[in-house]
Amino acid sequence: GENVEQHPSTLSVQEGDSAVIKCTYSDSASNYFPWYKQELGKGPQLIIDIRSNVGEKKDQRIAVTLNKTAKHFSLHITETQPEDSAVYFCAAIFTGTASKLTFGTGTRLQVTL
């Protein structure tokens, strides 16, 4: 069935270091992969997304890479800052499910000073 696995569940980095979060998905026909950041008490905020016709997308300090053959995609945050601390969710849209998002289990990122 539709499944998205996300690792790690928690990640602690020092300010200025890079953070990488990885996700794998089950449906090889999936073609849209967004990443959301969720701060305490708030709804998920779309921070970057990638479609299956590209392998990498970058927006300032964040980037996403997609490997369709291996069915995995990753979020990269460089030069981390304390305000990057939050829970990050990857998601995928599976074929035939309209725009239903299937989410990973989340990664709690803690950026320490």
Place this chain on the structure above:
Amino acid sequence: ETGVTQSPTHLIKTRGQQVTLRCSSQSGHNTVSWYQQALGQGPQFIFQYYREEENGRGNFPPRFSGLQFPNYSSELNVNALELDDSALYLCASSLTGIDTEAFFGQGTRLTVV
């Protein structure tokens, strides 16, 4: 800010009662999706409405129902509340509903006692 607003922000109900949650979608968006997010987990898809018609449903019982209005705002209704219904309920709006960016509201925190 995403332009997606939900009301109320918090709600406490007694087991067996009924609840209605509301969502105003972002201007220009014609699709609304509802998600349930239990504590410490990723959002789970409940259902989606596109131009006032249900357009996909997740693994939730019939006591979860919804509506979408001509202005594309939406309601989520839950009957016969159970303790396990306690969660953050999220509304997401998008345009056309197919592989496009979905923007979330801040959510409604429902507590069933």
